[in-house]
Amino acid sequence: MHALHKFLLIHVLTCFGGNALRSEIINGKKTKPKSMQYMASVQNKHRYHICGGFLISEDFVLTAAHCEDTNPTSVVLGTHNLRKVDDKTMRYGVKMCKHPSYVKPVMGNDIMLLKLSRKAPLGKKSLIKTIQLPSRQIPLKENKKCVVAGWGFTRTGGGNVNDLQEVNVPIINLEKCQKAWIIALPANVICAGGYGTKKGFCQGDSGGPLVCGKVAVGVVSFNNKNNCDYPELPNIYTEISTFLPWINDTLNKKTCHPKEAQQVESGSMMHALHMFLLFHLLTCLGPNALGSEIINGKNAPEALMLYMASVQNNMGDHICGGFLIREDFVLTAAHCIRSNPTSVVLGTHNLKKVDNRTMRYNVKTCKHPSFKNERQGNDIMLLKLSKNARLDKRVKPIRLPKTVIKIKDNAKCRVVGWGFIRTGGELSNKLQVVDVPFVNLTVCKTRWRPLNELPDDVICAGGYGTKNGFCQGDSGGPLVCGGEAVGVVSFNMNRNCDYPNVPNVYTNISKYLKWIKDILKKKNC
Structure with a gap:
């Protein structure tokens, strides 16, 4: 069963949909120890990495709403190496708090909070840190160098990496970004990398942060599906500042709105997982795809x-x-x-x-x-x-x-x-x-x-x-x-x-x- 899950999961994740789950880091490098200690590996009940995320308070991780599609059940904090996970101290069960207006990535609102089952330790000696969010909308200058990180593939058709990768990406003017894309982009996005550069993300780690000046300004959302090594359209991130009132409200209440909350359950659902993965492997569906060549x-x-x-x-x-x-x-x-x-x-x-x-x-x-x-x-x-x-x-x-x-x-x-x-x-x-x-x-x-x-x-x-x-x-x-x-x-x-x-x-x-x-x-x- 484990081998079948892994086979199907790898093939599902190499398929693109406009709502592709996860985004690989292209032409990046291994992240240095004791940096990016806010990074979270969002995982399913079989403890497979399915999405990226990042710690914003002692009890909340921020990620992409479309990561809900692969049923996250836990996050791993405190390590850059997914082969070195102590489940007792590094793994946290989660409750999903998806943005209530989310439908699909290309329609915006692709953001989700994960409420941890217990507080993460944030002491001086801890390997876990939070990352700062913007306090208001931040004007990002064109070509400003920011950083995106994740455990996704490092090339088209490759496999996940166990060591956290990062890459510098330039901010792209939103008007230029919109002109490059065929579809109309939602209003609440940032564009960076994947256009005029060989650096960016592809299928592998949606939900990870776009970090500019030590502040998480964006959440990896979607990209162009065809060419991950040399993407031909700008990569798209959810702009965090647009959602600050919703984030702050959820953090203050320390729980999701009842309609947003989805308590993760454990148990044996091998058949359901097989059908889910097989469905997405067969369709690699992009119902948001505009039409037909x-x-x-x-x-x-x-x-x-x-x-x-x-x-x-x-x-x-x-x-x-x-x-x-x-x-x-x-x-x-x-x-x-x-x-x-x-x-x-x-x-x-x-x-x-x-x-x-x-x-x-x-x-x-x-x-x-x-x-x-x-x-x-x-x-x-x-x-x-x-x-x-x-x-x-x-x-x-x-x-x-x-x-x-x-x-x-x-x-x-x-x-x-x-x-x-x-x-x-x-x-x-x-x-x-x-x-x-x-x-x-x-x-x-x-x-x-x-x-x-x-x-x-x-x-x-x-x-x-x-x-x-x-x-x-x-x-x-x-x-x-x-x-x-x-x-x-x-x-x-x-x-x-x-x-x-x-x-x-x-x-x-x-x-x-x-x-x-x-x-x-x-x-x-």
């Missing part, structure tokens, strides 16, 4: 697919696909709202050739009222254009089905988008198209059942028994069968985009015809 496709012909829309944010970055269904409405996926769409571009297949005056339209979002997340369905949204699109030889709407669709198994359909063309690639400036076979819904649900129970309002095509399909990059784009848009790109299994091994999942448009018609009739949300 076109795999093994080709450039779309200029005279075809004139309904395609590039959904963009306020910086003019492509964030999702969409398609024109009438001169004043574009249809897309509801989860695209997380990236704050502000406009759409119509009338071009090449995103390098955009005339803002004639091709860009501001939009009002009309998200389906029952949408919560992709996995629960209702992943559909209308975008009301600020003015009617001019329908001409460059712009034409696509028709929708009039009734519930009936499509034969293996019928050839098409999916279109500007997303990546391979795992770890870059967005394509030229519109891509690929044929995908329709997959029977019963077969699709059977293939997905070990990973996720599919909602009833979906259809499946591609990504199973074929190398053609989609991955991260263009959710919201259409699935076109027989000249009609029958589906909206929703989600897939995001670990292996070149050779997906479960069917790709689309929202079934025919299930929402009444909702769509009502809004189009009102010409408003």
Whole structure:
């Protein structure tokens, strides 16, 4: 059992999700003895290191909220070497106090306090010290050198280290950071490392501190998933100063709010742990991933697919696909709202050739009222254009089905988008198209059942028994069968985009015809 746990855990942790558990230290060095004595190894009931953390008072450790996903039961204090742990004096049971507004890392509030089962000794001769938090918001200058530390991997695909590692990372201007990321970052973050430098973190030690001038200013939250040795996007930390009132309130009460508290329980749950690790190993799921790249496709012909829309944010970055269904409405996926769409571009297949005056339209979002997340369905949204699109030889709407669709198994359909063309690639400036076979819904649900129970309002095509399909990059784009848009790109299994091994999942448009018609009739949300 121990070997199986270890095998699954290692493979889970090498997978990235936007909500990746832990973050490895890249191009760092071994931490000196008697320094960083505030560092805590957050561990599960099998005494495996799952996250970093840091002591802020004699009875509280601060870490990341998403570390809750691996069920922390204890922390180890007073050692830099995880092979040298005295359970009687160094291990402390914990109660989790997750921030009440936390949902997922990319939505912010990724912070959690761990209440220790007993007070940590902080005497002069003790190997345990606390670290200071900011007393207010601290303005951090661009390129200021700070330090991040952890026990995570030291290279992509490596293993955990037993000796605490640290690395200097430069602070990155928040505006530059936001521009580099495709998704809209939450307001309560700091960016440092992983961009313009070979130093930073990757999967391995979320929850660890970002330390600037001996003050813990940030908590490791998330990063770009693809390249840990040379990250191409800034690393993201939760900004601690934003949460000082919540932290101080919890420390003063010396307990969690009842709704926040989750008492850790011990006991034998081998089967549950196996299923948890296997689920995350198989999915490496990033439900926050924005859409889907076109795999093994080709450039779309200029005279075809004139309904395609590039959904963009306020910086003019492509964030999702969409398609024109009438001169004043574009249809897309509801989860695209997380990236704050502000406009759409119509009338071009090449995103390098955009005339803002004639091709860009501001939009009002009309998200389906029952949408919560992709996995629960209702992943559909209308975008009301600020003015009617001019329908001409460059712009034409696509028709929708009039009734519930009936499509034969293996019928050839098409999916279109500007997303990546391979795992770890870059967005394509030229519109891509690929044929995908329709997959029977019963077969699709059977293939997905070990990973996720599919909602009833979906259809499946591609990504199973074929190398053609989609991955991260263009959710919201259409699935076109027989000249009609029958589906909206929703989600897939995001670990292996070149050779997906479960069917790709689309929202079934025919299930929402009444909702769509009502809004189009009102010409408003």
